[in-house]
Amino acid sequence: MVMVVECSEGHHLSALLLPTWLGYTTKFVSQCPFTPCCSWGICTRCGEKVVGEGTGCTAMEQVYHIKCFVCIVCHLQLQGKPFYALDSKPYCEDCYLNTLEKCCVCTKPILDRILRATGKPYHPQCFTCVVCNKSLDGIPFTVDASNQIHCIDDFHKKFAPRCTVCKEPIMPEPGKDETVRVVALDRSFHVNCYKCEDCGLVLSSEAEGRGCYPLDGHVLCKSCNARRVQAITSKVTTDL
Ligand SMILES: [Zn+2]
Ligand SMILES: [Zn+2]
Ligand SMILES: [Zn+2]
Ligand SMILES: [Zn+2]
Ligand SMILES: [Zn+2]
Ligand SMILES: [Zn+2]
Structure with missing residues (x-):
């Protein structure tokens, strides 16, 4: 955004407005190029009268000796140079950027929104x-x-914990904060992956007739467990 500022005799000073975290800080890009342009007054910094050609300048609607118009941090002369106004005090570009908070990732000053x-x-x-x-x-x-x-x-x-069966992470359902998972035999399962290894019946400790009947670390439903137990028993019987 460019703003046009006029000195008391109507000469144009151009200024650039930069948005910053302090609201709008004015970056002035030049001062009145006409010398002498105005009836100078009292220097804002030293309090002495500003007289004579080429000795004064105006900035932030205040009058300064050119030698008094310096960065308040490093005392660089600012007449004709870009400067920033913070609380009506002039800063050179470097010192102004130093007053800003630095981004913790790229370490550069944050000019805009923090x-x-x-x-x-x-x-x-x-x-x-x-x-x-x-x-x-x-x-x-x-x-x-x-x-x-x-x-x-x-x-x-x-x-997220991984499901023993499908190896995928167990995540909350879209839009939910809580993760629902089954923990059995010291392993984690998606609710839908907690199935009988033999017949594929989805098991649940809360549903009648769908409880888990583990055998040698295998996840089984009641009837598949019974079938395996029977098979082992009959094998043992036949072997005898
Ligand atoms: Zn002065
Ligand atoms: Zn400075
Ligand atoms: Zn950054
Ligand atoms: Zn990401
Ligand atoms: Zn799974
Ligand atoms: Zn089964």
Whole structure:
């Protein structure tokens, strides 16, 4: 955004407005090019009168000696140079950028919106999932034990327990927060993968007649368990 500022005699000063986290900070790109352009007044910095050609300048609607118009941090002379105004005080470009918070990923100053997550500042475009690099600006995310940012999907894929049968991670159903899984024989199962190994009946400890009757670490329904037990028994009998 370019804003045109006029000095008291109507000469144009152009200025560039940059949005920052402090609201709008004005980056002035030039000052009145006419010398002397105005009836100078009292220098804002030293309090002395500004007289004579080429000795004064105006900035932020205030009058300065050119030698007094300096960056308040490093004292660089700013007349004719780009500068930033913070609380009506002039900063050179470098010192201004130093006042800004730095992104914890790319370490560059954040000129625009700060995204704050887990107490740290980020550029919105730097706040991404460590696995898929998708931007998580405005999207639910989670962190692992070492504070690494993950999208919800990748977090579950990485840390969710794996199903013994299909080897896939056991994740919450879409739209749900909680994961439902079956834990049996010290192993994890998807609810639908918890089946009798012989007949494929989906087992459940809560449903009548569909309980699990494990045999030698095999997941079996009641009747398949009985059949296997019978087979072993008859084999033993025949062997005798
Ligand atoms: Zn002065
Ligand atoms: Zn400076
Ligand atoms: Zn960044
Ligand atoms: Zn991801
Ligand atoms: Zn499974
Ligand atoms: Zn069965």
